[in-house]
Amino acid sequence: MTCRTGPTNVYLQNLVQELKKAAAIQKVDLWTRIANDLSAATRQRTEVNVSRINRHTKANETIIVAGKVLGSGALDHNVVVAAWNFSNGAKQQIEKAKGKCVSITELLKQNPKGKDVRIIG
Numbered sequence: 012m013t014c015r016t017g018p019t020n021v022y023l024q025n026l027v028q029e030l031k032k033a034a035a036i037q038k039v040d041l042w043t044r045i046a047n048d049l050s051a052a053t054r055q056r057t058e059v060n061v062s063r064i065n066r067h068t069k070a071n072e073t074i075i076v077a078g079k080v081l082g083s084g085a086l087d088h089n090v091v092v093a094a095w096n097f098s099n100g101a102k103q104q105i106e107k108a109k110g111k112c113v114s115i116t117e118l119l120k121q122n123p124k125g126k127d128v129r130i131i132g
Contacts, residue, residue: 017050023095026115033119041075041125045115048077048132049095056095057132060084061104064092067131074131075118086110093118093128 018024027046034042048057059076062084068074070088080092082100086108093113097105102112113121122128 018053023049026095029116030119033123037123037125039123039125041128041130042119044130045075045077049115059094059132061086061101064090064105064131068129072129073118073122073127074129075115076132077115077130078132080105080112091118 018027027049030042030046030049034040034046057076057078058081059078060081060083064074064080065084065086065088068088068090070090073091074093076092076094078094079096080094080098080101082098082102082104084104086104089109089111090105091111091113092105093115095115097112105112118128
């Protein structure tokens with residue numbers, strides 16, 4: 012029996028490499044933590060509902076989810092959410108609250124130092 016060595020999705024493999032490279036260059040532990048979380052097995056990857064984002068964030072905050080954002084619940088303030096994947100319902104809920112859904116790659120390019128970014132999940 013063979014042992015898995017990481018994600019099999021090519022895009023996810025590239026993202027993990029990009030995050031590790033950015034962590035080494037910028038000396039930011041945030042990107043290393045996200046890369047390690049994304050390298051976990053699919054069943055162990057984080058899934059966060061919009062209701063949890065609503066409970067644990069404030070307006071105009073930037074958060075990152077190392078997994079998938081699901082659409083259960085409601086959001087009553089605007090936040091920037093970066094994640095590996097979004098459900099359609101989650102995107103609608105976040106955009107309805109005047110928030111923004113971005114990919115982790117986009118957040119990495121916009122904020123390479125990872126300043127004022129919180130991890131949810």
